Amino acid sequence: MSRRDTLVHLFAGGCGGTVGAILTCPLEVVKTRLQSSTMTLYISEVQLSAVNGAGVARVAPPGPLHCLKLILEREGPRSLFRGLGPNLVGVAPSRAIYFAAYSTAKEKLNSVLEPDSTQVHMVSAGLAGFTAITATNPIWLIKTRLQLDARNRGEKRMSALECVRRVYRTDGARGFYRGMSASYAGISETVIHFVIYESIKRRLLESRSSGNVDEEDDASRDVSDFAGMMLAAATSKTCATTIAYPHEVIRTRLREEGSRYRSFFQTLGTVFREEGSGALYRGLSTHLVRQIPNTAIMMCTYELVVYLLDG
Template structure:
């Protein structure tokens, strides 16, 4: 039975009304929006927006650079506390003999005070520029590392979701993308981090061994070979677990923030949100990155100490004290005890938590500007 003309017109009108939410300009088109959020079912799988890979690359590099510059002095303190070279100089008093039951809060306060004291001493004895020792190789490492990490994560997340999950995001998609990004980043940037560590551990004055980062690079290749540039790589791979945990936690918290926004505003369009609402959500997402980093760092921190030990310069006789991942764990636990596995944790958290807030916040802003 054929439909009458007016019935066909009504069908066409109904279809047009159903398609209306998905029609917009290029900036707010369907490929930049989440169709699921336009409907009533807010519990459906999340469909990610499309962001060009080069945008992730540029935004990640800018975010990493901003965080690294601001928090460089804390990175210096963390690296020295992780090394056994400076242990006698920066011996902590957080757990003195006969007072093992000291509260965690008091220990944290002592660690904070000691960290500030170390920064003050470095400034007085070595000068202001010493607070930013290793910033050169740090930036040389951070910019490509964050660019590679965000680029690889964003690209593989889209690839995996489209290939294996019908374009929908899921925690296991985030897990695969984060693991891929972590391994890729560690392999590509390990030589840079090794040089940064050596420079930060180099003492000032007559005992100084390296003139600058370039001199350190030449010295490592000459005395230890190309393989020497990849010392600590196994610990870096282990450290990818931290990156994976951070991405997983961040994505889950970001999803919760998005769902709350949908419940409040009824859609994902930012057009009807006030400036204060947008700033509030941006602060929430940036804070989520810091909280995710805090949790991931607490769980996986021992690998940081092992990695620093593996990257230390050889002893005076030319031999390496720490030769492998498992061997390093055994030596540290045997000679220094389990507490040493968390040496430098306080300055590490003081650096990485605000670093993540700055980095992820900048990353989101740059993506919004460039998209």
């Protein structure tokens, strides 16, 4: 891969991640709140805080719409964009690193293994995910802390800089890497996603090449191609997310401030024992509603930018 090709993939990946993050930020906040053990409920003006699984009363967690309503009523619309700053700071380099690493690894492996095989896509996606997670975990930890910082209207909100200081003061440099083990476990989602995506994409391209494209103009073919890419991205991400979702809940728990959760398996066992298996899928519906358009937008933007820059 030439230097120009690498820069194209870096820029395209960054653009795709940024556009998707902005458009789906409110759903990201709702999802994170639902995953947290510090979910706060308001019932008849009485606040019941269930902290780390122990609270005044055992209350079923609210659904996505109820959670959204609580945020709007108690904190205001601005809270739906909590953590957007770190998200925008992190999403471009994260996606850029990911796509560049994925493309580079795939090219290298194609010369060793069967070109464009399932093994190539799996290993490439895994290496790309590991690289991006290691490089950007501190940014995502700050984002999660800000999203969980629930404060009523009028109260001073914690800034990203203040959050950084609190993390360092409490846990030191190691504190910025909390939840990284769960993110590594989440590489399985990325691997499944790209294997399915590349398979559907290849079938779409084969279908197009075998069809009679002379009867269609260039504009119609372009629209059809990008619609197909969006469908491929949405389908592959839905399957992967549903299979690997529990790591998302565990990661959020590990990143909570003052959390008693210490490691991936300790958190998994604690959540399962105290809250049941259903807690490992809390926020899944919101996550799917967010991830499907986010991934479709991201992948379509990525493919579009690469297409435009490659001429």
